[in-house]
Amino acid sequence: MIKKQETMILSEYMGIYDLVVTKNNMLRKINELIDFSFIHDELLEKYCLTNGRNAISPIRMFKYLLLKSIFDLSDVDIVERSKYDMSFKYFLDMAPEEGVIEASSLTKFRRLRLKDVNLLDMLIDKTVSIALEKGIIKSKSIIVDATHSSARYNQKSPREILQERSKRLRKSVYEIDETMKNIFPTKNIIDKLEDEIKYCQDLVDVIESNEIIATYPKVKEKLNLLNETLEDDIHHLQISSDADARVGHKTADSSFFGYKTHIAMSEERIITAATITTGEKNYGKELKSLIVKSQKAGMKIDTVIGDAAYSEKGNIEFTNENTIKLVAKLNPSVTQGFRKKEDEFQFNKDAGMYVCKAGHMAIRKARQGKKDVSTNQTDTYYFDIEKCKVCSLKEGCYKEGAKSKTYSITLKSDVHKAQIAFQESEYFKEKSKERYKIEAKNSELKHRHGYEISSSSGLINMEMQGAITICAVNLKRIIKLLG
Known part of the structure; x- marks a missing residue:
């Protein structure tokens, strides 16, 4: 059972916090920056209002998870530290003498209370609205990229x-x-x-x-x-191993088993939108969603900055229709010309190869036709025929008895003349220099907040981890800029 509203804490020892949790303490600043009552309102329907024992406040449980992400600790360690760390107790809205929860309660909270909640968009929208309200976000550009997280339960036995x-x-x-x-x-x-x-x-x-x-x-x-x-x-x-995780390719010679988090970030390094997919998904396909989500969060966008993965034809058309400049260099293998079965074969920009719908990457490519003549050139990608023979998705893709499996695209040099001209402009060159910021943000997520490996199995749990981690880094960034 949960009460419909939070109650005040009455303790004669509350004055301790004024002595030991200084004004410069990061957790005090976060508490003063954001009103977490929206968590209570959002999760209220997940609890019974009339029967059962009194439940621990969903705000406090959420704050435990936020602390876990900020300090990259296990459930057991975060609960243990909250026994004696006064800044933790202050942040958790606890009386100094109050006891802590059982670590297993965090697992139950994640599974029972956060299930079916669109936590990712909710938390990002909240932090972006704070940044806009405080006048931190002044730019009208977003930088886009994706980072990968390995599955916790990987292909090992x-x-x-x-x-x-x-x-x-x-x-x-x-x-x-x-x-x-x-x-x-x-x-x-x-x-x-x-x-x-x-x-x-x-x-x-x-x-x-x-x-x-x-x-x-x-x-x-x-x-x-x-x-x-x-x-x-x-x-x-x-x-089993993680059933949702998939193999993705970082380069032609290296791969990972897990998930991708596609991120949009303002020039002030506030993450404005994110989508989380399985590891094999293409970067460029998420651009439209990142733009729409960023705008929904309150961002006004006139420029999108990304790498060649985002310069495919559909993205150029979408940004042009919405009067947005796309600062992403063209890649002939992705963006030029006509190709069949676009939904079944996706280009991996890191490896420079196409990947079929089964997740198998082409093993080599060859270009046919002469350059700078009237006839079109063609790039042909060759797949491992032995994999195709036993593939569960070979029907309609691989013809039984064929000695090779290829995929071809036609290159046309005159399709993207406007974008080619834009690439030569000073505006394009200056804005391209901002892209390094999102690489640093990806590194922060991984190395300071444990985002390199998923904390649990399944896409839903990865989305939950992404939501809380991004919320943590956004709040830290806002506090730093305000400071």
Whole structure:
């Protein structure tokens, strides 16, 4: 059961916060910057209003998740720190003497309360409205790009995942006391998940029994991660790898298994829109959605800045129709000329190759026809015929018995003359210099907020992680600019 409105905290110790949580404290600034009551209003229908025990405030639960993202900590560690960190308690609207939640409550909150909530757009719209209200966003340009996140439950077997995490834990222990290996359980050599789980549980028990070793931060973090895997996520390991994650290509020679987050950002480095897709999706196809979402959040847009992935024909037409300048260099292999089955074959700009609807990338390409003559040139992309023969989607794509599978596009040099001329303008060249900002933002998301790896399995959970992470970085950026 939840109350229809928040109640005031009455404690004789509240004055402690004025002494220990200074005006320059980031969490105090966030609390003063944003009224989180919109979270209560948005999630109210997810709770019963008449029956059951009193539920923990959804605002407080959401703030726990925000802290988890800001400081890149596990559920267990964020709850543990909130026991003694007064800035955390202040941010969570707790009395100094008040007890904390059980870490498992955060998992239930994510699964039960945040399900079917469009958290991504809601949180981005809220932070953008604050930035606009404070006069922080003055530009009328958005910079677009995508960053990838590897699946937590990747293509490794469940046993391999447990082996990897237990190995990291042992290594951190050996750095402190190498003699611990003498009392560790014997490593499992049987190729059974149940035996690996048993070994990991025994390893955890031995380390936790040594209170001195277990309290070292570098040990504790890896211990908590292995514990969470065993206690909370083991059912994911037993079922399968991440069912939603897909293989995407970073270059022609490297790939990843996971998701892509497509981002639009103002020149002031406030993220104005985002969409999250599986790893194989094309960058350029998300541009229209990013523009529409940014405008819905309150942005006035006259320029979009991106790389060659966004310069495909449909995007040029859409931006022209909406009187928006597209600062993205043309790529002949993507944007020029006519090609068949556009929905079935997507161009990967990092690898410079086309990818079929099954996620298989072309292995080579060849250009036919002479340059600067009246006849058109053609780029032909060749796929691995052995993969095509056994592909589940080969019907209507691969003809049985064919010795090769190719995909061709016709290049026409006169299709994008206006865009070619725009590329030579000073405006285009100056605005292109702003693109580096979004690369730095992607790095911040990954290396400071744990966005390099998904925190759970499934596209819905990745969207939830993206929403809270982007909210955190936007709030930090707003505070920095106001400061």
